[in-house]
Amino acid sequence: GAVVSQHPSWVICKSGTSVKIECRSLDFQATTMFWYRQFPKQSLMLMATSNEGSKATYEQGVEKDKFLINHASLTLSTLTVTSAHPEDSSFYICSATSDRGTTNEKLFFGSGTQLSVL
């Protein structure tokens, strides 16, 4: 089945540094990728939708200059948390829709990235 590889699985960084998270679709072309954030005991909150070759669409309240999304190819999307602060510590997870005629109801999730900002 379709696989989405997300790296890193976890990262600890100092406040003020930038962190890049990658999501790759391994055996399919992901025309659309979604980025979610999840705080402890809370729901997955959609941050942005990225389409290959175009600018990402951000959800209300998500700072596009802080969370940079790049979807340069059909198999790779990246999320960069710029100048991370402790309040950015969260579980970040991507998901992708397949181009194989699977209904777009089915999303394939990466395994998530736990970010801890000290």
Added chain:
Amino acid sequence: RKEVEQDPGPFNVPEGATVAFNCTYSNSASQSFFWYRQDCRKEPKLLMSVYSSGNEDGRFTAQLNRASQYISLLIRDSKLSDSATYLCVVNRANQGGKLIFGQGTELSVKP
């Protein structure tokens, strides 16, 4: 009002119990509905889609009431391995693929 709301939980039940999760959604134009399961610090996994006619998969039964904008999940004969957080998920109308997640209901099945 949140787009998708679930029972706050947590639910603590003994093995073999029947447990029901409830969910409501605010956008009447939503088209697709799902239940996902999420284990701690893992990606959510699709448990089942939910159809207007209701659907069953083994011990799991999902129901949808479009008039009330209400979705339910019933787990019969619960197992220890059912312990997880159950997420009610709705697609955003006319934005296929963009899923909105409820806050989840945690289930803990005890021996």
